Structures are given as structure tokens and as C-alpha cells.
Amino acid sequence: MDKRNDLANRIEFTVKNLMVLVEPVKELWIGIETNTIPWDICAGWTVVTGVALALRVDRFLISHTRFIEMYPYYPILYKIYAFSVMTAPLWLWAWLQVKRKRDKLKTLTHAFKNSGLQSNIGRLPDLISDHALDPMIRKMRLTNAGFPLGKFIEQTKAIESNLGIFIDTIKENRERRSVDIIYSHYPMGDExxxxxxxxxxxxxxxxxxxxxxxxxxxxxxxxxxxxxxxxxxxxxxxxxxxxxxxxxxxxxxxxxxxxxxxxxxxxxxxxxxxxxxxxxxxxxxxxxxxxxxxxxxxxxxxxxxxxxxxxxxxxxxxxxxxxxxxxxxxxxxxxxxxxxxxxxxxxxxxxxxxxxxxxxxxxxxxxxxxxxxxxxxxxxxxxxxxxxxxxxxxxxxxxxxxxxxxxxxxxxxxxxxxxxxxxxxxxxxxxxxxxxxxxxxxxxxxxxxxxxxxxxxxxxxxxxxxVPEKSEDQEPANQHEGVETD
Ligand SMILES: Nc1ncnc2c1ncn2[C@@H]1O[C@H](COP(=O)(O)OP(=O)(O)O)[C@@H](O)[C@H]1O
Ligand SMILES: [Mg+2]
The missing domain is CATH 3.40.50.300 (P-loop containing nucleotide triphosphate hydrolases)
Incomplete structure (x- = not known):
């Protein structure tokens, strides 16, 4: 019994660790699709570090420290190292998105409990995705956890105040059993x-x-x-x-x-x-x-x-x-x-x-x-x-x-x-x-x-x-429409 528990624990541990790798890749993919990745910063970094690596600046700097032992001399290791250095901002960005999403999930769990969106068996809506539609508007997709759309709409005000957001629309996708919340962190006047x-x-x-x-x-x-x-x-x-x-x-x-x-x-x-x-x-x-x-x-x-x-x-x-x-x-x-x-x-x-x-x-x-x-x-x-x-x-x-x-x-x-x-x-x-x-x-x-x-x-x-052909009898030009000052 103990052995079986041990194995289950190990599998869970491995899956969790693998997710640590998979989640940022997923975020990168969403970032590419919605064009929210800061490409200019990433490209700038890649160019600068690419040049530095080509000139062996990194090896020169490390040679003055005690980490020189750890420098990857094997070609395959060096390739992995160079790739990681040159794409570092991308991974950092993706990791930040993962962290933000996890934080949001925590707040959401709290918010849904407060809003009464928890089923008798303790099920809560789960976050599927959350990404920007434009610089001001975001779209959050949740599993519906068996709740009808009306229940979410009823709780609009409670969700808004618990999450500190302004909801534009809540829509249902019945086939996927999910709910989309279009929201913003900024208010917008109705008139x-x-x-x-x-x-x-x-x-x-x-x-x-x-x-x-x-x-x-x-x-x-x-x-x-x-x-x-x-x-x-x-x-x-x-x-x-x-x-x-x-x-x-x-x-x-x-x-x-x-x-x-x-x-x-x-x-x-x-x-x-x-x-x-x-x-x-x-x-x-x-x-x-x-x-x-x-x-x-x-x-x-x-x-x-x-x-x-x-x-x-x-x-x-x-x-x-x-x-x-x-x-x-x-x-x-x-x-x-x-x-x-x-x-x-x-x-x-x-x-x-x-x-x-x-x-x-x-x-x-x-x-x-x-x-x-x-x-x-x-x-x-x-x-x-x-x-x-x-x-x-x-x-x-x-x-x-x-x-x-x-x-x-x-x-x-x-x-x-x-x-x-x-x-x-x-x-x-x-x-x-x-x-x-x-x-x-x-x-x-x-x-x-x-x-x-x-x-x-x-x-x-x-x-x-x-359009008159003769122009003698026209008003002076500067009184005419079309004299634009821009
Ligand atoms: N920009 C606006 N802000 C606030 N209320 C508006 C605005 N535009 C329209 N409305 C309201 O909506 C009603 C319908 O607008 P209308 O221009 O006749 O719509 P449509 O021509 O698309 O049928 C208006 O009578 C007005 O009360
Ligand atoms: Mg009209």
C-alpha cells in the first residue's frame, strides 16, 4: 500500500514539474495569437546577446569568476545555453503570465466562494484562459462547473467587486461548457x-x-x-x-x-x-x-x-x-x-x-x-x-x-x-x-x-x-472651403 502511494506521489510530482514547462509554452502560444508579447524588447535582447555570444563576451566575463567550471563546452550543451540566453525575455514574460494566472485563479476561487458560485459538492468554476483583446479589454474563459449562465449573470456585481474588475458581457459556450467574461480593469461611462x-x-x-x-x-x-x-x-x-x-x-x-x-x-x-x-x-x-x-x-x-x-x-x-x-x-x-x-x-x-x-x-x-x-x-x-x-x-x-x-x-x-x-x-x-x-x-x-x-x-x-471654367467672378480663394490649415 505504501509502495503504491509512493508511486502515485512520484507520478503527481513528475506531472506537476512537467506542467511547469508546459504552461509557459502555452502562454507563449496565446501571446503569439493575441499579439501581446513585447516583441521589440525580446528582439532587442536577442540581437544584443547574440552579438555578445559571438564575441565570446560571456566566456570572458565568466572566466573571472569561480563559475568557469560550469561553462558549457560541449556543443550540444552550448547550443541549449545560447538558445536559453537569447530567448530569456520570452520565457520570463511567459512565466510572469503563468504566475499572474495562478494568482488570478486564487482570487477567483475566493471570489466564487463569496459569490455563491460553488456547487453542493464543492465544485468551483475553473480558469481556462485569460488574455487581452486590446490594451483595455480582456477575456476570461471559465469552466461553468455545472452552473447555468443566469447564475453567473446574477453574480455580476459580486464578481466585479471581488475581482476589482468591470464586466462588459458574460457569454456562454454550451458545447464547451464554458463561460466567457469580457472585462476591463478600467471603468467606462454609459453616456x-x-x-x-x-x-x-x-x-x-x-x-x-x-x-x-x-x-x-x-x-x-x-x-x-x-x-x-x-x-x-x-x-x-x-x-x-x-x-x-x-x-x-x-x-x-x-x-x-x-x-x-x-x-x-x-x-x-x-x-x-x-x-x-x-x-x-x-x-x-x-x-x-x-x-x-x-x-x-x-x-x-x-x-x-x-x-x-x-x-x-x-x-x-x-x-x-x-x-x-x-x-x-x-x-x-x-x-x-x-x-x-x-x-x-x-x-x-x-x-x-x-x-x-x-x-x-x-x-x-x-x-x-x-x-x-x-x-x-x-x-x-x-x-x-x-x-x-x-x-x-x-x-x-x-x-x-x-x-x-x-x-x-x-x-x-x-x-x-x-x-x-x-x-x-x-x-x-x-x-x-x-x-x-x-x-x-x-x-x-x-x-x-x-x-x-x-x-x-x-x-x-x-x-x-x-466647376466654373472662368474664374474672374469668384470670391477670393482664402474665403473658400478647402483652405485647410493642417
Ligand atoms: N451615444 C449614445 N449614448 C447614449 N445613448 C445613446 C447613444 N446613441 C443612441 N443612444 C440611445 O439609443 C436610442 C437609439 O439610438 P438610434 O441612434 O436611434 O439607434 P439606431 O439608429 O441604431 O437604431 C436613442 O434614442 C438614444 O436614446
Ligand atoms: Mg436608426
Whole structure:
């Protein structure tokens, strides 16, 4: 009996020791997958120690100590030694992760006991993994220990206070019998007012507030935007804020606002000189055809002036520029209504509208035309793939299922979002951040915009301005929009 116990103890001891080796390797693997390893430090260390080893600096230093006896002269031992020295920061990093995880497990055990998440037979949820999703957000995966999801959700507040974290979402993976907790060590407001955020650089717009800072971006870098997410997420509110912001900063920018779902979202912009608000598919198609014509004219004009885009035109003709080239924003709320508008318009007209939006998305940047498209559904029927491919900045509010989130962001981050209006993922290239988008109420927007034009009928808003060929009768160049000071 004693012998058997002894053997069991030895096996347990060996397994434990092997785990000491396996765990850091596992952490390294997760680090590579999530790109959280400090590569720059590791690479720097490898280069420096590599050079030192090649110059035999190590042997020189050790030869002055009594450890010279231990220096690995056998080739195989020397290789292991050199490899360990050169990759030391990697192993140190991995070991730190293991330690952090063990500490967390200890705290978790305590927290779950306090939160009542311990079954009658003493089972507790166990930590499977815990890693960063971005610099602010982490994802912890636990075994469910036989508890239903509801039990975890019930204990949200208790888990938060016991672990000192702020939980965004708790999700279940029934097949794996695991639970994912998306959390952060930093709090995030449920509401951020537009008035509390500032950006004064030309053509910069506010994306939102992360747990640490305000995120802004520029239409010069990101010419076209997609705003995605399910109803109630905050798409129309974001568009309202964006339009008001651009209008206040650049009074000469013109807007074509297409809202086919009720037409109420943009009513505050009606009867204003720089705005055209279209509530029907047919009117939208008509306006888009004019935009198409303007795109042709602008391209020809820029070519004639040997400029690759309007920015170079503005720079080149700083002194002599006399032609006004206003920037135009085409904002489409509920884009699917237009692309799926089968019974409201002829198929050929819808095809034409699709083609124009796609062209604006591809060529608009150079001519000062920007596209902002909001949609609930990111599939190819609701939003033209060519348009989608060119909407490089993406603000994605909560999505109910992973497939919609993957279609927009390439991963399930939008399903992980909490159900808070205005909470979104901002995607720009490979960067992905959770933000709370600015809230601007209709009343506040109306106040900022000031009164609408008194007699709109006499002064119809004009969306397309021709590029004049003669320039004598134009205003001086420095009064024109487009003189950007950045
Ligand atoms: N950034 C925000 N912050 C706080 N609340 C918001 C925010 N955006 C939207 N909301 C709230 O959510 C509601 C729905 O927003 P809305 O923009 O109409 O969503 P969507 O257009 O996606 O259906 C709004 O009436 C508002 O009360
Ligand atoms: Mg809406």
C-alpha cells in the first residue's frame, strides 16, 4: 500500500514539474495569437546577446569568476545555453503570465466562494484562459462547473467587486461548457456627451471615448465610413452628431442625406442651404445621378489642372486658386432600404444607384466626396461588397449574432459588447477599440445648428455645383472651403 502511494506521489510530482514547462509554452502560444508579447524588447535582447555570444563576451566575463567550471563546452550543451540566453525575455514574460494566472485563479476561487458560485459538492468554476483583446479589454474563459449562465449573470456585481474588475458581457459556450467574461480593469461611462469632447483639427471627427482617452480620426485618412449595428444601437444618433460636427467646423461642406426609413432622422437638417435631405428612393437616385455627373466633372477638372486630388489642387494653387471645390458628404441611413428597395423603384435605377455609390467609394476621395453608410445588415444583398470594401473606417454597435459581427469586423467583438446604447467597436485597419460614442440629442443638435432658412422655397438647396471654367467672378480663394490649415 505504501509502495503504491509512493508511486502515485512520484507520478503527481513528475506531472506537476512537467506542467511547469508546459504552461509557459502555452502562454507563449496565446501571446503569439493575441499579439501581446513585447516583441521589440525580446528582439532587442536577442540581437544584443547574440552579438555578445559571438564575441565570446560571456566566456570572458565568466572566466573571472569561480563559475568557469560550469561553462558549457560541449556543443550540444552550448547550443541549449545560447538558445536559453537569447530567448530569456520570452520565457520570463511567459512565466510572469503563468504566475499572474495562478494568482488570478486564487482570487477567483475566493471570489466564487463569496459569490455563491460553488456547487453542493464543492465544485468551483475553473480558469481556462485569460488574455487581452486590446490594451483595455480582456477575456476570461471559465469552466461553468455545472452552473447555468443566469447564475453567473446574477453574480455580476459580486464578481466585479471581488475581482476589482468591470464586466462588459458574460457569454456562454454550451458545447464547451464554458463561460466567457469580457472585462476591463478600467471603468467606462454609459453616456458621454458630445459637448464634453473636442477636436479642432480640420476634417477630424469624434469616434468616441475609450476607457482611457478620446478617439478621433480624420476624413483625410479615412475618407469613407461604415456605421453598423442592430436597431437601437445608436447608428442614427452617431450620424446626427457627425453631420452637426462637420457642419459646425466647415460651413461650406455640402451634405446629401438619404434616410429611407421614415425620413424623420434627418428632418432637423431640412431647409438649410448646405443640406439636401431625401426621403424616397426615387429622389435619392435622382440626386446620386447628379453626384455622378459632378464626379465626372471634377475628375476632368483636376486632370486639366494636373492635380491628383483636390488637396494637391488646394496646395498648388494656394495663391492663384479661384475655383471653389466644396467637399460633399453623402450620408445614407439604413442603406439596406435602398439596396433592397425592389418595389419602390425600377431594378435598373437601383442598379444605377448601387453603381454610383460604389464609384463614389472608389474614386470619391480624390474629388472631395465622402460616403458615410449606416446599415443593420452587413450582407452583400443589403450593402454592395464593393462599397463595403472601401468603407475603411468602421463603427460597429452591438450585434446579436457572431455571423453579423464577423461580416463587419472579422471577429465576434460586436457580439461581446454590452447592451448599452452608443457602445461600439471602432475598427480602423487592424486597430480595434471599444468606444462609447458621443451623445448629441436632437434638441441640442437643433440648438447648435441654429434656425433653419426662413424661406426655403425661394432658395432651393443645391447639391451639385459646377466647376466654373472662368474664374474672374469668384470670391477670393482664402474665403473658400478647402483652405485647410493642417
Ligand atoms: N451615444 C449614445 N449614448 C447614449 N445613448 C445613446 C447613444 N446613441 C443612441 N443612444 C440611445 O439609443 C436610442 C437609439 O439610438 P438610434 O441612434 O436611434 O439607434 P439606431 O439608429 O441604431 O437604431 C436613442 O434614442 C438614444 O436614446
Ligand atoms: Mg436608426
Amino acid at each position: 458621454v456627451l458630445y459637448s464634453s469632447m473636442e477636436t479642432n483639427r480640420p476634417f477630424e471627427f469624434i469616434v468616441g471615448q475609450t476607457r482611457a482617452h478620446t478617439v478621433t480620426a480624420s476624413f483625410k485618412d479615412i475618407p469613407h465610413l461604415m456605421v453598423a449595428g442592430e436597431t437601437g444601437g445608436g447608428k442614427s444618433t452617431y450620424l446626427r452628431q457627425l453631420i452637426v460636427h462637420i457642419h459646425l467646423k466647415h460651413k461650406t461642406v455640402r451634405f446629401l442625406l438619404i434616410d429611407l426609413k421614415g425620413g424623420l432622422e434627418f428632418s432637423l437638417f431640412e431647409n438649410r442651404t448646405q443640406f439636401v435631405v431625401v426621403p424616397s428612393v426615387l429622389a435619392a437616385i435622382e440626386q446620386l445621378k447628379q453626384i455622378n455627373k459632378m464626379l465626372d466633372e471634377r475628375m476632368a477638372f483636376l486632370k486639366a489642372n494636373q492635380c491628383k486630388d483636390i488637396d494637391s489642387y488646394f496646395k498648388k494653387k494656394e495663391k492663384t486658386r479661384t475655383v471653389q471645390l466644396n467637399r460633399h458628404f453623402i450620408v445614407v441611413d439604413e442603406a439596406a432600404e435602398m439596396f433592397l428597395a425592389g418595389h419602390h423603384a425600377k431594378g435598373t435605377d437601383i442598379q444605377a444607384a448601387r453603381a454610383i455609390l460604389s464609384r463614389v467609394a472608389r474614386q470619391g476621395r480624390a474629388c472631395g466626396l465622402h460616403l458615410v453608410v449606416a446599415t443593420q445588415r452587413p450582407d452583400s444583398r443589403s450593402l454592395d461588397p464593393q462599397v463595403k470594401a472601401n468603407l475603411t473606417g468602421v463603427i460597429c454597435f452591438k450585434m446579436m449574432n457572431d455571423s453579423s459581427s464577423i461580416a463587419v469586423l472579422g471577429n465576434g467583438r460586436a457580439t461581446d459588447l454590452p447592451k448599452i446604447p452608443g457602445r461600439a467597436i471602432w475598427k480602423n485597419g487592424i486597430e480595434m477599440l471599444e468606444v462609447q460614442t458621443p451623445l448629441l440629442s436632437v434638441e441640442e443638435a437643433e440648438r447648435l445648428m441654429g434656425p433653419a432658412d426662413a424661406s426655403p422655397k425661394e432658395k432651393p438647396p443645391q447639391v451639385v455645383e459646377d
